[in-house]
Amino acid sequence: MLEVPTYRRSRLSGELPFRILTLGSVLFSASVVVALVLVIMQKSQILWPVEAPLTFLTSSGWFGATDPSGVITAAFGAWPMIWGTLVTSLIGIAVAAPIGIFAAIYLVELAPKRIAALLTFLVEIVAAIPSVVVGLWALGELSPRLRDSIEWWIASSLGQFIPWLSEDPQQPSDTSVFRAGIVLAIMITPMVAAVSREVIRSVPQSLREGLVGMGATKWETIRLVILPTAKVGLFGAVLLAFGRAIGETIAVRLVIGMNITAVPTTLFQSGSSIAAQIAGAYGEASPIEKGALAGLGLSLFLLTMSLSLTVRLLMWRSANKMVARA
């Protein structure tokens, strides 16, 4: 019978505490997520007797008061904010997806090594710009220029035929839904490009060689092999960026304005988004209004969580593991 020396037993004794410690960290993180959902749900309880969840999501208005006898009169509708969130994010992704994916193709397939390295370095540096700084720039520099150029062109040409592209009936302001979308596009393009770059890189070299061997041009290689192979991964990249756009708060808050009671009639009017409304209105909120903000937060959580779960499912389905890196 071999005897275990005491010093060895003491060395083994750290195993259990270490496992408990590391597992505990995972469980703690999980409980933070659960607590986040529960707390926000609990705070939204006060709202549901006044506004049924479905009416809250689909109606407009932002008014709540408690009179001295304790009767709550309120009309809260999240629809203008949900509309603003979706429309700005869609504008952002519509601009960012093609540009970001093409930029990624350029980096992987076309750019000389030095230029690719330089561009990657630059993108990494500018990715460090906090979103509030982008918002500051957008408000002071970009917004007036967009208003006087692109917005004006679209409004005075297409706007005559399409109502939601016409000029703001009120005085053109410093803020608009369209501009918020463009700012989002600028913010998420590097993300689309970075994730797409990893995806395109993971396309096997032999596929490229096969097409080149058959005499295909560079563009034919990209169109016929690289894009179809990377399709799922690129879709994941776009979804990830979409999720980021939906949750973006400060930059949107600065350029979208604070029009929370009605859906804007044109894209060139001020609007609001879920995140921007939470950041702007929590200050002097009454209890019932806090409940409404919690309701907004809940809908934002559901939106972003369904997106990130979709991306994860896509990833598990395709062998493409690269999307996870983002």
Next chain:
Amino acid sequence: MSQALSNRPGLDFSLTPHDIKRRRVNQLALRIIQIAAIIAIVPLIAIVFVIASKGLPHLNLSFLVNGPLERPTGIVNAIQGSLVMTFVAIVAAAPVGIAGGIYLNEYASRNVARVGELLIDVMLGIPSILAGLFIYFAIVPILGHSGWAGASALTVLMIPVVMRTTQEVLRLVPAGLREASLALGVPQWKTTVFVTCRTAISGIMTGVVLAISRGLGETAPLLLTSQSSNDTAINLGQPMNAMTVVIYQNAGSSDPQVVATAWTTALVLFALALILNVAVRFKTVNNRIF
């Protein structure tokens, strides 16, 4: 030579109209791709230039060491607030994130690891404003608007960053290293700490620095939790200022002097973020594996 070849049937090397069209399409498409790459980078470069040109004229020592109520005004309280809250948050988030990443990669079964990855995805996907709202509802009623509340909101946002990075870099550590250590009779936890993590330490530190720079750049959660203050004393129990909050509050002002403060603060913040990122780059370049 080519004359002789192209005379033989079936070996015609001259370009047909179809080939010429293919060539043109190719050139056009590649040009479009190039232009897209330029469009992607131009606004970002523009932001950097505007930050520098608008921020530099007002940047001086008194701006960095004076409080907002002194003359000339400064942002020392915002710098302190950003650094202190980020520091507290990373001290809380780094151990949790690293330990969690270790568990998911070294101990968890395949299925548990998958659930863990899902958890990190969900956590990473939480918009920062929701972390702020959570702390606003859960901790602000107890501690009030305070530095502690701000730091806890940042912690929620930092944990998944550290955990994801730790898990990913541990995955890259060759199994042979672990096996060699285990074969010598070293217990698994010591192998993990002294062999696996030690090999991956610079990758793990990269995750920590990424989390720090995320914390420094957040605005929305701080608005809801630590709010702002003009007090230059460091007191986590009271509302605290942060550089991002200063930028946000001053951005929309009609007074050019106030907007200039926002730009100069943006310059300071960006410089900090830049230093952190470059530090990470050099760390990662100098290491063998990462």
